[in-house]
Amino acid sequence: MKIIEKSGKTIDEAVSAALSELNVTKEEVEIEVVSEGKRGILGIGSEDAVVRIKYEESPLKKAEEYLEKVIKSLGIDAVLKGSYEDETVKIEIVGDSESVGKIIGRRGDTLDAIQYLTSLVVNKDEKEYIRVTLDTENYREKREETLKKLAKRMANMCLKTRRNVTLEPMNPNERRIIHSALQNYRNVTTYSTGQEPNRCVVITTKKKEYGEEYVSKYRYNRKENELKTE
Numbered sequence: 308m309k310i311i312e313k314s315g316k317t318i319d320e321a322v323s324a325a326l327s328e329l330n331v332t333k334e335e336v337e338i339e340v341v342s343e344g345k346r347g348i349l350g351i352g353s354e355d356a357v358v359r360i361k362y363e364e365s366p367l368k369k370a371e372e373y374l375e376k377v378i379k380s381l382g383i384d385a386v387l388k389g390s391y392e393d394e395t396v397k398i399e400i401v402g403d404s405e406s407v408g409k410i411i412g413r414r415g416d417t418l419d420a421i422q423y424l425t426s427l428v429v430n431k432d433e434k435e436y437i438r439v440t441l442d443t444e445n446y447r448e449k450r451e452e453t454l455k456k457l458a459k460r461m462a463n464m465c466l467k468t469r470r471n472v473t474l475e476p477m478n479p480n481e482r483r484i485i486h487s488a489l490q491n492y493r494n495v496t497t498y499s500t501g502q503e504p505n506r507c508v509v510i511t512t513k514k515k516e517y518g519e520e521y522v523s524k525y526r527y528n529r530k531e532n533e534l535k536t537e
Contacts, residue, residue, distance in 0.1 A: 367391035
């Protein structure tokens with residue numbers, strides 16, 4: 308909660324100054340009159356009115372204010388479109404292709420870093436954890452679909468060669484996508500290895516001997532370049 312005090316010749320003038328500084332409306336704050344002030348006689352003995360404004364900043368507001376500063380510092384011209392519901396802040400960063408590229412970074416590294424820092428800002432002094440999700444140009448969904456396709460392609464390679472396949476280092480969220488995509492995949496399993504930020508997923512065959520029936524099915528289905536997953 309933000310609390311500020313402002314003074315003015317009148318109560319309305321003091322309130323107006325406080326609202327302008329906080330960039331909020333009168334309906335969003337709690338106003339307490341500390342002093343109504345005095346007019347005095349011929350200007351002698353006059354006192355300004357003083358008000359105390361209490362403002363409970365919403366998680367979305369905190370996220371947007373922080374992001375605006377970050378975007379400005381990066382020299383990016385973009386617009387924020389946000390929402391807050393079910394303890395989740397969702398913000399879409401809209402800009403031109405050059406701006407979007409800067410925000411995403413290499414394999415989403417910059418976007419993930421900004422999201423992490425925004426989450427720290429939003430959750431400071433909060434009693435319950437608030438999830439923060441940042442996206443631009445639907446990057447998250449596109450990246451997830453790409454990872455799912457990669458997971459199945461590498462699983463097929465693992466089964467074909469009977470050798471472990473180690474993927475490139477990924478962040479925790481991307482590793483979860485790989486594990487989830489292959490959790491019910493036939494005859495393979497996954498695990499993570501290494502230390503952050505170089506931790507990666509390994510795809511390996513399950514510990515069992517494949518009979519001739521399985522080998523025949525594999526040879527039949529490989530024409531479609533994909534193994535059955537049921």
